[in-house]
Amino acid sequence: MKIAILGAGMIVSDLLPIVKDFDNIDFTAIFGAESDKEKMAEFVENYGIGSIFYDYDALLSSDIADTIYVALPNFLHYPFAKKALEAGKNVIVEKPFTSNLQEFTELETLAKAKKLFLFEAITNQYLKNYEAIKADLPTIGDVKIVACNYSQYSSRYDLFKAGTILPAFNPAMSGGALMDLNIYNIHFVVGLFGKPEKVDYLANIAHGIDTSGILMLDYGHLKAICIGAKDCAAPVASTIQGDKGTIRVEGPSNTVEAYSYILNKQAPIIKDVKSHEHRMFDEFVAFEKMIATDDFDEMTARLANSRIVMTIIEQAKASANLVFGADQK
Secondary structure, eight states, rough: OOOEEEEEEEHHHHHHGGGOSSSSOOOEEEEEOOHHHHHHHHHHHOOOOOOSSSHHHHHHSSSOOOOEEOOGGGGGGGHHHHHHHHTTTTEEEESSSSHHHHHHHHHHHHHTTTTTOOEEEEEGGHHHHHHHHHHHGGGOOOOOEEEEEEEEOOTTTTHHTTOOOGGOOOOGGGGHIIIIIHHHHHHHHHHHHHHOSSSEEEEEETTTEEEEEEEEOOOOEEEEEEHHHHHHEEEEOOEESSSSSEEEEEEEEEETOOOEETTTTTTTEEEEOSOOOOOTTTHHHHHHHHTTTTOHHHHHHHHHHHHHHHHHHHHHHHTTTTTOOGGGO
């Protein structure tokens, strides 16, 4: 598997230190803007990335990569992923998949028509600790309440309050707390319980964007809340409460570093079965395996999960009257 990276932002800087840990993946190229020239040159020197591209068409027309990893700002996920699929490349898209459900549907339809692989890079779905939580879930009985809180005061929020609107808080660029942080909580819940019956989003809105909010997912037999905040902070954790016990994750829902398994009237048991210290390792290993084995069934199942999440995003946006630039096209 030969991957070309699109972008030079924080998520790319986070991934690159572990590229040496992948046995069957080569990161052969990086694409970005001229303004990121120095940073990309450092990436090439420090991590053995083979080539730098500033022309996307030139990258797509070459055979330097068979897979494109889209790590650009949210609103650019759809156009760059679509162009890569049209060029016959497999595509990995950073979360959130797209700005809206229509964009996701177009990408899914195109990938399946061209028999190409299309993935959402959503870390928690592939983590060994998350898989272990799935296995332990039946033992805590009938689940009644799920609560996920990912609240993190943004380093950009002070500038936002002063009137400087950066991409993370720009509705034209599909920013905001729902798309940046709460997306992990949504995937955490949907991966365990599937599609909810009802969705409501109570959001704090400023300058047309949600700086924080409480998403309520009603499954009938259980209720889930997902809290995402960029304008305030709180202890970050996720709790699944059943009538026979509780599962609790301390820390963000995108890392699942470990979890507590607590049956009623028993002492907590701490579990940690992760295969790698870095949260992004397992997802890329899984992507490579699916491509190497032509496992389109697994890809389709993963896309179905992403479709549920994108449907929830649409319902949440409608509930809070959130409109992104991509929604106006």
